[in-house]
Amino acid sequence: MSTPIFANFHPDFYVERLWDKCIKCKRCIRECTYGVHIWDEKKKTLKEDHTKCVGCHRCSAMCPTNALIIRRHPSDFREHALWTPWFIKNIYKQADQGGVLLTSTGCALPYKNYFDHLVIDACQVTNPPIDPLREPMELRTFIGPKPEAVEVEEVNGRFRLKKKLPPVIRIEVPIMFAGMSYGAISLHVHQGLARAARDLGTLYNTGEGGLHASLYEYGANTIVQCASGRFGLHIDYLNAGVAIEIKIGQGAKPGIGGHLPGEKVTEEISKTRMIPVGSDALSPAPHHDIYSIEDLRGLIFALKEATEYKKLVFVKIAAVHNVAAIASGIVRAGADAVVIDGLKGGTGASPTMFRDNIGIPIELAISAVDKRLREEGIRHRTSIIASGGIRCSADVVKAIALGADAVYIGTAALIACGCTMCQRCHTGKCPWGIATNNPELMKRLPPEVAYEKIYNLVKGWAHEIKEMLGAMGINSIESLKGNRDKLRAVGLTREEMEILEVKHAGE
Amino acid sequence: MPLELEVTPFHYSQVNKIIREHISKGEREFVLRGVNGHRYLFAGVSAEVSAVIYGTPGLDLGAFMRGPVIRVFGSVQDGAGNTMDHGKIIVHGMAGDVIGYAMRGGKIHIFGDVGYRVGIHMKAYMDKVPVIIIGGKAGDFLGEYMAGGIIILLGMNTIYPERPIAGLFLGTGMHGGAIYIRGKVRENQLGLGLKPYALDSDDEKLLESYLKEYCDDFGLDISEILKEDFIKIIPYTHRPYGKLYAY
Numbered sequence: 001m002s003t004p005i006f007a008n009f010h011p012d013f014y015v016e017r018l019w020d021k022c023i024k025c026k027r028c029i030r031e032c033t034y035g036v037h038i039w040d041e042k043k044k045t046l047k048e049d050h051t052k053c054v055g056c057h058r059c060s061a062m063c064p065t066n067a068l069i070i071r072r073h074p075s076d077f078r079e080h081a082l083w084t085p086w087f088i089k090n091i092y093k094q095a096d097q098g099g100v101l102l103t104s105t106g107c108a109l110p111y112k113n114y115f116d117h118l119v120i121d122a123c124q125v126t127n128p129p130i131d132p133l134r135e136p137m138e139l140r141t142f143i144g145p146k147p148e149a150v151e152v153e154e155v156n157g158r159f160r161l162k163k164k165l166p167p168v169i170r171i172e173v174p175i176m177f178a179g180m181s182y183g184a185i186s187l188h189v190h191q192g193l194a195r196a197a198r199d200l201g202t203l204y205n206t207g208e209g210g211l212h213a214s215l216y217e218y219g220a221n222t223i224v225q226c227a228s229g230r231f232g233l234h235i236d237y238l239n240a241g242v243a244i245e246i247k248i249g250q251g252a253k254p255g256i257g258g259h260l261p262g263e264k265v266t267e268e269i270s271k272t273r274m275i276p277v278g279s280d281a282l283s284p285a286p287h288h289d290i291y292s293i294e295d296l297r298g299l300i301f302a303l304k305e306a307t308e309y310k311k312l313v314f315v316k317i318a319a320v321h322n323v324a325a326i327a328s329g330i331v332r333a334g335a336d337a338v339v340i341d342g343l344k345g346g347t348g349a350s351p352t353m354f355r356d357n358i359g360i361p362i363e364l365a366i367s368a369v370d371k372r373l374r375e376e377g378i379r380h381r382t383s384i385i386a387s388g389g390i391r392c393s394a395d396v397v398k399a400i401a402l403g404a405d406a407v408y409i410g411t412a413a414l415i416a417c418g419c420t421m422c423q424r425c426h427t428g429k430c431p432w433g434i435a436t437n438n439p440e441l442m443k444r445l446p447p448e449v450a451y452e453k454i455y456n457l458v459k460g461w462a463h464e465i466k467e468m469l470g471a472m473g474i475n476s477i478e479s480l481k482g483n484r485d486k487l488r489a490v491g492l493t494r495e496e497m498e499i500l501e502v503k504h505a506g507e
Numbered sequence: 508m509p510l511e512l513e514v515t516p517f518h519y520s521q522v523n524k525i526i527r528e529h530i531s532k533g534e535r536e537f538v539l540r541g542v543n544g545h546r547y548l549f550a551g552v553s554a555e556v557s558a559v560i561y562g563t564p565g566l567d568l569g570a571f572m573r574g575p576v577i578r579v580f581g582s583v584q585d586g587a588g589n590t591m592d593h594g595k596i597i598v599h600g601m602a603g604d605v606i607g608y609a610m611r612g613g614k615i616h617i618f619g620d621v622g623y624r625v626g627i628h629m630k631a632y633m634d635k636v637p638v639i640i641i642g643g644k645a646g647d648f649l650g651e652y653m654a655g656g657i658i659i660l661l662g663m664n665t666i667y668p669e670r671p672i673a674g675l676f677l678g679t680g681m682h683g684g685a686i687y688i689r690g691k692v693r694e695n696q697l698g699l700g701l702k703p704y705a706l707d708s709d710d711e712k713l714l715e716s717y718l719k720e721y722c723d724d725f726g727l728d729i730s731e732i733l734k735e736d737f738i739k740i741i742p743y744t745h746r747p748y749g750k751l752y753a754y
């Protein structure tokens with residue numbers, strides 16, 4: 001008797017075919033990358049292998065007669081508050097295969113989402129709200145160090161700055177695109193992000209997979225990443241963007257490196273990452289030239305020196321227990337911006353235990369870091385970029401009111417491109433053509449579509465942010481930064497409110 | 508005529524600025540004297556130039572550089588050749604930790620000993636094969652995570668006669684490239700799953716050509732080096748973590 005595969009006995013999803021609508025065109029067979037729909041040649045009909053369905057809804061969306069419904073598999077286990085199907089099925093998987101559970105996207109456990117416990121203020125009677133359609137409203141944000149004070153001198157009857165200001169990057173919306181590597185996501189998504197960033201006046205981030213030759217033209221809107229694997233990293237790449245981000249960690253997998261499996265290293269990826277086709281691209285957990293804050297300073301200035309001080313250097317970390325102290329060290333090491341990626345930050349592949357259990361929520365991290373840097377008198381020396389689980393423009397407003405200068409969005413941009421959060425990016429089979437570089441699948445999302453959707457999303461958010469600022473009676477995003485008075489807590493403990501530095505609603 | 512520069516009074520940033528200015532004016536040869544802990548010399552320089560350095564360069568000599576050939580009469584501190592792309596660093600003394608980290612091309616020749624974590628995550632692509640040759644001994648983690656390229660460890664010119672030729676965790680997680688060692692290492696020094704192999708004739712040819720260049724750089728006699736047998740350490744798989752996951 002062969003060993004049974006327990007995981008296959010209990011499918012997650014149920015593919016329901018409405019036979020009165022199905023015209024047997026076989027489109028579903030072509031659309032599903034997981035081989036769920038099968039043509040039975042003998043019986044001249046369609047069958048389904050429910051066990052393989054990941055619930056991505058590609059087939060049902062593409063079915064010309066709407067004959068498909070994808071639902072949770074109706075056969076339930078007996079209810080048990082502790083042993084939910086999630087844990088039971090994970091155990092089956094590991095018992096079947098032995099190994100580390102792998103998943104993608106961000107934390108799926110229902111930890112308290114602090115954004116959902118914060119409400120935003122608005123003007124009533126005593127000061128008038130501002131209508132952004134009538135009056136100018138500024139979302140322009142400057143990323144980078146600001147001087148402690150500006151000294152002005154008079155020369156020939158004209159005033160000018162005594163010292164040149166340190167370089168900063170101007171973005172027109174406080175929303176940038178998070179590092180997602182070419183390899184993890186398709187070239188088309190990268191092209192869409194780059195174009196959208198240019199037209200929106202913001203920045204996108206290459207992630208750690210190098211920069212495809214077709215994207216060098218977007219340099220003025222590019223952050224290039226320097227991660228521990230140093231893939232595709234050479235002097236032209238460092239000089240290509242306006243900032244270099246040293247990636248120490250990410251919210252979806254703090255404390256471990258990255259791993260692009262050999263299957264995903266195609267010809268084009270191999271050229272960009274500069275590694276042979278089919279070989280694993282392993283990024284070590286640490287940068288092996290960084291074992292301390294002093295070493296971090298070493299790399300920050302190596303990068304600055306190599307690029308002749310023309311680029312800003314960001315340092316990205318996962319939000320972990322001592323995030324405030326670590327951020328302080330990073331600022332002292334010379335980082336022009338600290339990127340904090342919270343518990344809910346997404347990824348193309350992460351061990352499930354890491355995604356769901358390691359790190360702290362971004363809201364608490366932003367506030368703690370902002371407070372610590374203010375207390376130490378070094379807040380002006382850096383920008384705080386918050387990342388991980390920003391779902392809507394109100395989340396952006398709340399993040400900035402808690403002390404961030406700007407946010408990164410990653411998952412939201414992918415959802416704008418059609419991602420259904422099936423959480424299977426690591427398979428490289430993304431049926432929506434997003435988290436894949438399979439040439440056939442990539443075609444499902446052309447760069448123009450990615451561009452348009454991402455552009456629209458941020459444009460919509462930007463307008464909403466202006467409306468919310470106007471309602472608060474503020475006409476510039478700068479006045480919202482760290483302005484916790486514009487927030488009130490609903491249903492938070494004293495301690496949580498202390499960390500967030502917000503009052504309770506009604507106070 | 509090379510540009511002669513006495514760098515003692517300057518900050519590293521100024522030194523690099525002067526170097527870059529002269530490169531853009533067409534200068535191709537440099538002699539730096541009085542180098543004493545100056546960091547990042549030639550970092551990110553992309554030009555076919557040569558330099559002779561007297562003294563001890565600081566952190567990250569030649570980081571990210573593409574092209575320069577640097578000869579150091581002295582020792583180098585940590586990070587020399589960090590993520591270097593092309594060019595050469597010749598060190599007449601010793602070298603610190605993390606030499607040639609993530610190096611993707613070019614050569615580093617060191618006369619004496621090196622510290623820990625040397626050659627971590629070196630990688631090769633197409634005709635770019637980085638090479639590190641160490642005349643002395645090496646600390647722990649030599650060639651860890653190595654994805655390509657060549658490390659040759661001779662163990663000859665050392666100030667630590669009592670120490671083994673290499674430390675522990677040699678080649679841990681390596682999934683490309685090769686490490687050649689003159690003499691022997693104990694198996695417990697090697698990273699998980701690795702084994703030493705004897706050289707075949709291709710290896711010998713390759714080794715000889717690299718060593719010839721090394722000997723030319725330092726005026727050494729190659730027959731002296733080849734008197735002892737070498738072993739070779741190569742990855743046991745190109746997918747060391749291929750079976751780690753359950754989907």
Ligand code: SF4
Pocket residue numbers: 013015031032033034035036037052053054055056057058059060070431
């Ligand atoms: S396309 Fe997606 S939803 Fe449809 S059967 Fe395949 S995996 Fe399931």
Ligand code: SF4
Pocket residue numbers: 056104105414418419420421422423424425426429430431432433434435
């Ligand atoms: S990007 Fe694709 S694979 Fe990843 S969650 Fe979205 S739809 Fe699924």
